Amino acid sequence: MQSKFNTLKIIILTSITILYGCNNDIDLSPEKQLLADIDIIDQYIADNGLTAVVDPSGLRIIFNETFGDTKPNPGQLVTVDYVGFLLNGIVFDTSIEQVAIDNGIFSNSRVYEPFEFKVGTGMVIRGWDIGIPLMGIGDKATLLIPSGLAYGPFGSGSLIGPNTVIAFDVELIDIK
Numbered sequence: 001m002q003s004k005f006n007t008l009k010i011i012i013l014t015s016i017t018i019l020y021g022c023n024n025d026i027d028l029s030p031e032k033q034l035l036a037d038i039d040i041i042d043q044y045i046a047d048n049g050l051t052a053v054v055d056p057s058g059l060r061i062i063f064n065e066t067f068g069d070t071k072p073n074p075g076q077l078v079t080v081d082y083v084g085f086l087l088n089g090i091v092f093d094t095s096i097e098q099v100a101i102d103n104g105i106f107s108n109s110r111v112y113e114p115f116e117f118k119v120g121t122g123m124v125i126r127g128w129d130i131g132i133p134l135m136g137i138g139d140k141a142t143l144l145i146p147s148g149l150a151y152g153p154f155g156s157g158s159l160i161g162p163n164t165v166i167a168f169d170v171e172l173i174d175i176k
Contacts, residue, residue: 028163030148034058037146037165044087044144044165052144059130060144064169067138072175074120078132079174081114085167087144092159092166114173125150128168135172143168 028036038058045052045060052060072078084093091103097112117123119132127145135141147153147163155162 033153033163034146034148037148037163040087040165041144041146053134055130055134057126057130057149058146059127059149061131061134062142062144063135063139064142065138065140066136068136070137070175071135072119072133072172074133075118077116077118077176078172079114079116079176080132081171081173083169085169086159087165087167090159092157127166128170131168132170132172135170137172137175140169140171143170 041058041060044050045062050062052062054060081095082093083091083096083099085091091099091105094100094103094105095112095115097106100106100112117128120129122129125145127143127149130149131141131143131145144167145165147165150156150166151160151164153162155164160166
């Protein structure tokens, strides 16, 4: 009887360790996670000699090319081309077929074309709903997005882990 109890105790303790000990970052409060993400983003900016516009949300936007003053308003339909990547350079998504081929993520089961969505309606990650309205038609920018404005503690797919800062190179093609 004591042997079964000890075995059960080991199984329970092992399960608790596995469930709660795998990713300590998940235990951070959203405020602390945001501060940690901002440190990562600001270090990336410094390491790469970049200049960014700082949004109060924690989003950083690097304008690579600016062309227009016409910016989208909430509810307007925008068209963008994009490349999503981790800060180590690994591309995880794109609307551009050649970029997908070059980075080994091409899939015959999807169409590569500019992406349309209504700004500020929750159709995309919050980082896009905050960052895209800061851009004008024709602008090309890099959005550096804290995890809480992206996929948060859950991550997404096999490449974006929990609480991962992500980035997108975005071109705002059109506003309707």
